[in-house]
Amino acid sequence: MSDLEAMGKELTEVEDRLLRDDASIEEAxxxxxxxxxxxxxxxxxxxxxxxxxxxxxxxxxxxxxxxxxxxxxxxxTSDVPVGRWLQAPPDGELPLEFSGGDRVIFAAGSRCRVAELNDDGVVLVLENGAANVNVRHRDATNWRVNAGPYEVRVTGTRFTVEWRPDETRFDLNMIEGDVLLIGPLVPDGQRVAANQSFSATISKKQAQLFLREDGKPELPTDILPKREAETFEEAKAQPEARDVERTASTSTVTKKDAEPEPGVPSSAAVKTPSWLEKADDGKYEEAVGMVVDRGMARTLCESDAAALLLLGDAARLIGRLEMASKAYRKLRDRFPGTGRAATAAFSLGRMAFDQQGNCEEAVLWLEVYLNEPSGATLSREALGRLMEAQIRCSRTEPAKQTARRYLDNYTNGPHGQRARELLGEAGQE
Amino acid sequence: MTNNCRRLQPICYTSDDRTLVDALRKGHVDAAATLYDRYAVHVRKVIVRVMGMDQDLPDLINEVFYQALKSTDAIEDGSRLQAWITRVAIHVVRGCIRKRQRKKWLLFRPEREPRTAGPKAGANEESLEMVRWVRDVLDLMPADEQIVFALRYFEEMKIVELAEACGISRSSAKRRLIRSEKRFRKIAEKYPALRQRLDLSAKWRRR
Missing domain, CATH: 1.10.287 (Helix Hairpins)
Structure with a gap:
């Protein structure tokens, strides 16, 4: 060994010892x-x-x-960037085709995002507008469409979905197969099958599930492929027939108001500020603007749990994420242990994961939600998202534990296949 | 309509480097994080070997991976990802050294401050002192010579690996290494502590 090699060896030993306490990899x-x-x-x-x-x-x-x-x-034919917002041109559609033959066509002017793209599915976010979705049936898939506050879980189907945030109106028209719909007014999930339509106006707290007799959807034709569009043009030419379809409803879901939280004063018991009325009407921009004018701090201190949750949701839906975060956190501070506080934790996790791309924070909040006794309603969804967030953060071991927990509780859940794959890979290693 | 559609191709990259390269090129959502987790320790080691425990180490690691991500099209052989990222690291380190040397020359002040070693590092004071002197000597050498010297004697690279890491031919690598050895010994002569350790014999003085 030459003198330089000996010197180099001594130097590397010293620097390697220094590296043991070095946290630059985590920082970077x-x-x-x-x-x-x-x-x-x-x-x-x-x-x-x-x-x-x-x-x-x-x-x-x-x-x-x-x-x-x-x-x-x-x-x-280029790749669509995952996570970036896309907008269909004002006078044309935005078609997306996925490997495996799945296809989504967004209507003119629609704003959307491919939030996730995995081997077994896709998560699409429809912020505004309408989409025609055609997903091929597979045994296990994790296809989801998030349209406003609604989540459509897909197994293999054709449907059209529309979300108008200004009217807080959501429409789902099934053509083939069935989906599970989760969201306001259907918090426990609503199965919507072929030839059925689901329509909700959140501001009026009204939702309807009805059967279309001829199975023809009645969404704007410009979101549909050419051949199908002609069919719908014919359908549009027969307004009476459509009226008949409307009356052929099989069931109606109508909820007047959310159930009050035990121990928490209901919003009706206190004087309702005007921003709440705006928010109730689905005018989120105006409602949030009025809160800002009125004073955010004051609103956060005076509002009850339901109002704080509503404020958080309104701010989240219009993209005021900082304000939404404040409202959710204040709700958790002031009404700890309640169901709404747990929901706020879930919303914080969901917002961090879906809208902020902050998987670390998502993991934190989803774990908080799952650890709270009152946080059982959305536990399946929270576990699935937690697993995704942990994978995204490269926390393989915790992700495997979450996957095991998920499979123990929800073997056939929408994240089941993903969880099995994760554990299966671990087994092969 | 198919021709008017954009194609999204989910791909699996958890197996080997070749698949990871495919994922990087297609902008897969998790590929960047996987690349980082797979090679961060190696990249840090390469940087530390050349520059020592530098206060900007996190920034340099970050920059290496960012540059790597920007140049994925340049990867010729996906199975040799480590060699390629080593080359990117050397490129970033060279740029950093040159920038500092320019600043030092312009501002007449030393730019580099070592990261704190701390007593818990487990190294004795004499060894730490030696490391400081060696780093000081290297700082006075041109960037290219500093790099080949460090890679050869600290990272113990062979000439072939060294040439690949620096993006030069083997003969150029050899010539550069010889030049760097001579320069190192010449500068080290001015440091009594180093002079004792190194065999600064007549053989080198003659050359």
Whole structure:
């Protein structure tokens, strides 16, 4: 061994000892994941950046405009970025095709996002507008469409779904197969089968499930493929027939109000501020604006549990995530141990995972929800999301434990296949 | 209508590096995190070997992975991902050293501050002192020579690996290594503590 090699060996021994207490990997990981989530680093981005200095600013702007126009006009086969918001053009559809033959067509002007893309399914978020969904049947799949506050769990089916946040109106028209719908007014889930339609207006607290006799959906035709659109044009030409369909309802779900939390004063017992009326009417933007004008701190201190949950939901639905977080946290501070406090924990976890991409925080809140005695209603969903969040955070061992817990309680749940895969891989290793 | 559709292709990357590279190229949602978790320790080791326990270590690790993610199209052989990310790490480290040297020259002040060792590190004071002197000597060397020297004597890379990591030919790597050894010994002569340890014999003085 030469003198330099001996010196190198001694140096590396010292520095390796120093590395034992070093936390730079954990520090850097957090920053890196956040950096990638905010601005995904792709090779194509790099190439574009290299070209930019060579172009004059004006030329770059013109080129960008031209490229955008061409991009909108031409067929595309590139990947859709997971997590980014997409908007269908005002005068055209936005079709997405997934491997395995699954297909979703968003109506003109619809705003949507592919929140997750896994081997066994996709999570789509429909923020505004309508979509025609065609998912091929498989034994195990984790296909979900989140439309506003509703979640449509899909196993293999064709349906159209529409969410209008300004009217708080949700419509689901089944064409083939069936889905499980979870959301306001149907918190325990509602199975919607072929030829059935579900319609809800949250601000009026009304929901209806009815049978369409001829099985034809009546959503706007511009979201449907050409061949089917013609069929619906024919259907639209027979308004009387549609009226008959409406009267052929098999069941009606109507809830006047949510049940009051034990030990918590109901919203009717206290003076109802005007922002609550706006929120009740589904005018979330106005409601949140009035809360800001009135004073957020004051509202947080004076409102009861139901109002705080409503404020959190309203702020979350319009994307005011900071405000939503404050409302949920205040609810948990002021009304600990209640069902609504547990729901707030779930909402915080869901918001962190779906809207903020913060899997660490999602894990935290979902665990809080699952550990609370009053948090049983959404435990299946919370366990599934917790497992996903743990996988996303690369916490393999806790994810496996959650998967085991999920399978013990919900063997055939929507996350069952994912959980089995996770545990199966562990078995192979 | 199919031609007018965008295709999303979920892929599994949990098995080998080749699949991970595919996932990276397709922008799979978890691929970046997997790449990080798989190679963060290796990247940190490479950086520390060249630059020592640097105060900017987290930033450098972060930058290596970000640069790696931006240049996934340049990966020729997915099964040799470690060699490729080593090369990216060396590229980032070289840029950092050069930037600091420019700053040092312009501002007339030392830029580099070592991360605190702390008594619990388990190293004796003499060894720590030696590490500081060696790092000081390396700081006075050009970036390219500093890198080859560190990779050869601290990371114990062979010439072939060294050449690949630096993106140069084997003969260039050899020449650069010889040059760096000579320079290291020459500068080290000014440090009594190092002079005692190194065999600064007449053989080297003659050269």
């Amino acid at each position: 990981r957090e920053v890196f994941i956040r950096r990638v989530a905010v601005a995904p680093a792709r090779s194509s981005d790099n190439k574009i950046r290299r070209l930019v200095p060579a172009l004059a600013a004006t030329a770059a702007v013109v080129a960008a405009v031209v490229c955008t126009v061409i991009w909108l006009k031409q067929p595309h």
